[in-house]
Amino acid sequence: MSHMRRADLFELAALGAAVLLPLALQAMGEEFYIGFAARLLIFALAATSLNFVVGYGGMIAFGHAAFFGGGAYVVALAMQAELFAAWLVWPLAALGTALAALAIGALSLRTRGVYFIMITLAFAQMIYYTVISLKFAGGDDGLPLPQRSTLAPLDLADDRVLYWVALALLAAGLYALKRLAASRYGRALAGLRQNEARMEALGYPVARLKLVCFVAGAAVAGLAGALLANQNGLASPTQLYWTQSGMLLVMVILGGVGQRYGGVLGAIALLGLEEALGRVTEHSHFYVGFALLAVVLWAPRGLAGLLEPGKRRQ
Amino acid sequence: MSQLILEQALNGLQFGLMLFLLAAGLTLVFGIMDMINLSHGSLYMGGAYLGAAAAQASGSFLLGVVAAMLGMAAVGVVLELLLLRRLYRRDHLAQVLATFALILISNETVRMIWGPQPLMLNPPAALAGPVELFGFSYPAYRLLIVGVGLAVAAFLYLLVGHTRAGMWVRAGASNREMAEALGVDVRLLFTGIFALGAALCAAAGVLLGPLLAVQVGMGENILILAFVVIVIGGIGSIRGALVGSLLVGMVDTLGRALLPTLLRAVATPEVAGNLGPALASIAIYVLMAGVLFFRPAGLFPARA
Numbered sequence: 001m002s003h004m005r006r007a008d009l010f011e012l013a014a015l016g017a018a019v020l021l022p023l024a025l026q027a028m029g030e031e032f033y034i035g036f037a038a039r040l041l042i043f044a045l046a047a048t049s050l051n052f053v054v055g056y057g058g059m060i061a062f063g064h065a066a067f068f069g070g071g072a073y074v075v076a077l078a079m080q081a082e083l084f085a086a087w088l089v090w091p092l093a094a095l096g097t098a099l100a101a102l103a104i105g106a107l108s109l110r111t112r113g114v115y116f117i118m119i120t121l122a123f124a125q126m127i128y129y130t131v132i133s134l135k136f137a138g139g140d141d142g143l144p145l146p147q148r149s150t151l152a153p154l155d156l157a158d159d160r161v162l163y164w165v166a167l168a169l170l171a172a173g174l175y176a177l178k179r180l181a182a183s184r185y186g187r188a189l190a191g192l193r194q195n196e197a198r199m200e201a202l203g204y205p206v207a208r209l210k211l212v213c214f215v216a217g218a219a220v221a222g223l224a225g226a227l228l229a230n231q232n233g234l235a236s237p238t239q240l241y242w243t244q245s246g247m248l249l250v251m252v253i254l255g256g257v258g259q260r261y262g263g264v265l266g267a268i269a270l271l272g273l274e275e276a277l278g279r280v281t282e283h284s285h286f287y288v289g290f291a292l293l294a295v296v297l298w299a300p301r302g303l304a305g306l307l308e309p310g311k312r313r314q
Numbered sequence: 315m316s317q318l319i320l321e322q323a324l325n326g327l328q329f330g331l332m333l334f335l336l337a338a339g340l341t342l343v344f345g346i347m348d349m350i351n352l353s354h355g356s357l358y359m360g361g362a363y364l365g366a367a368a369a370q371a372s373g374s375f376l377l378g379v380v381a382a383m384l385g386m387a388a389v390g391v392v393l394e395l396l397l398l399r400r401l402y403r404r405d406h407l408a409q410v411l412a413t414f415a416l417i418l419i420s421n422e423t424v425r426m427i428w429g430p431q432p433l434m435l436n437p438p439a440a441l442a443g444p445v446e447l448f449g450f451s452y453p454a455y456r457l458l459i460v461g462v463g464l465a466v467a468a469f470l471y472l473l474v475g476h477t478r479a480g481m482w483v484r485a486g487a488s489n490r491e492m493a494e495a496l497g498v499d500v501r502l503l504f505t506g507i508f509a510l511g512a513a514l515c516a517a518a519g520v521l522l523g524p525l526l527a528v529q530v531g532m533g534e535n536i537l538i539l540a541f542v543v544i545v546i547g548g549i550g551s552i553r554g555a556l557v558g559s560l561l562v563g564m565v566d567t568l569g570r571a572l573l574p575t576l577l578r579a580v581a582t583p584e585v586a587g588n589l590g591p592a593l594a595s596i597a598i599y600v601l602m603a604g605v606l607f608f609r610p611a612g613l614f615p616a617r618a
């Protein structure tokens with residue numbers, strides 16, 4: 001193990017601490033926070049999936065809520081059809097959102113710049129309005145889940161188990177991101193971000209590379225949405241609304257666009273700040289807003305950028 | 315049936331003109347400075363609250379409108395000088411983060427001052443009743459909104475199309491660097507545009523107040539419609555914003571009124587009841603996607 005770098009060791013230590021967290025919270029009698037920690041991990045996974053699209057793929061997608069919320073609705077609707085098995089329904093949620101993203105991405109990627117931002121937003125709003133006007137999807141009230149998904153031999157009704165499952169999926173996602181950045185595909189994406197015309201001239205299938213990135217990000221967001229439906233006990237239309245897309249984008253920018261841990265840091269910082277402020281004031285968003293402004297003005301590369309002192313002067 | 319269509323067309327015209335008040339400022343900010351301002355809807359909300367409070371305090375609706383427009387214009391100037399000015403040269407992501415933060419701050423500020431309950435705003439008493447129009451009765455207040463909207467549209471048309479300041483604005487939207495090189499003070503111009511845009515937003519907020527609820531979150535709902543309008547019209551073009559506003563207002567209003575009825579003719583009532591409202595809600599987004607598909611820079615591209 002002598003070849004392991006310090007960063008890898010730090011990562012392993014953080015993972016170990018994250019695995020033990022629910023047991024520590026339990027020992028302290030703070031079981032409530034196990035559910036909150038699971039929520040953090042789920043949002044971290046969703047934000048990481050968006051960071052892949054925005055930071056790695058270079059596409060400012062403003063409709064990620066469609067996939068995040070879409071995954072939640074797949075789980076809720078499947079339960080209405082008496083389908084509870086996570087191993088069947090969760091991949092279905094990822095597959096369903098991937099197919100939706102394939103259609104949306106194929107159309108949206110014909111535009112660029114602000115028009116791409118706006119057209120992804122438009123598609124997400126179409127999905128939002130379609131869902132709230134469908135009576136079988138619960139309309140404005142959303143669809144409550146009668147129970148959590150089943151994942152034998154594990155018991156997801158136990159908050160700790162849901163937390164560990166979310167942690168395992170997030171860790172897998174982050175590991176995949178690490179391997180991907182070093183792969184041929186990752187290098188091609190990096191090339192695309194720098195100069196799309198040159199990559200096109202070199203014979204890379206630019207449109208397909210970007211579409212694959214968009215679809216993969218959406219599939220992971222769908223999976224995160226399936227987890228969130230289980231955590232909340234509800235598939236809610238607010239999860240599909242454009243402010244949710246904005247929230248995820250804010251997490252990514254706050255954490256660090258294109259930084260592997262950007263989505264995780266952003267989700268933890270934003271939701272953690274909200275929760276901490278929520279204990280002392282009912283107007284927590286007021287102060288969260290000012291904190292975000294401070295990040296925009298004084299930490300342009302996000303929180304992950306602050307943690308890399310060597311690269312600060314760029 | 316034809317009376318229903320006429321009445322709904324008037325409603326669509328009225329909604330479209332109010333959208334234009336929002337879209338006019340947004341399209342110039344977006345077009346000249348290439349700045350995504352998500353907090354534009356907050357100026358609309360702020361105007362509605364300020365106007366409702368001033369109208370309640372003074373008992374005069376007109377005073378409410380004036381107070382809202384002046385108040386939000388001042389807020390707009392302060393915002394532009396203190397914050398937005400630093401964001402023009404930053405990328406779109408930084409602008410999204412900063413202006414999303416402004417949404418959070420302004421929603422909570424409104425909640426702190428006026429509480430979580432929606433405010434009531436009554437139309438002026440003289441305009442509370444209906445008027446006879448082409449053989450049917452139509453609310454006088456809605457007719458006033460149509461009149462004001464048309465007047466503002468004409469005013470903006472003259473201002474942008476036939477004054478020196480308007481010429482600078484058009485030059486800035488067409489090619490900012492060139493306009494600067496020719497001696498236009500784009501920074502000062504932009505503070506002015508922002509103040510005007512904020513005042514127009516506030517006017518729309520107060521005027522729509524008696525028709526829609528004055529509540530926290532009203533800005534987020536209408537902001538996206540304003541973005542749809544300017545993307546359809548072509549970013550940076552006032553004429554595009556007007557055409558886009560009227561298109562969106564008409565399609566949205568007529569769609570909601572007529573689609574469920576039309577569907578009932580071809581489908582079962584249950585399917586029509588479910589599908590009608592859904593189709594009506596997404597009609598404007600389909601319209602925008604269609605426009606972008608065939609005219610990627612909108613109907614009236616402003617960029618040279």
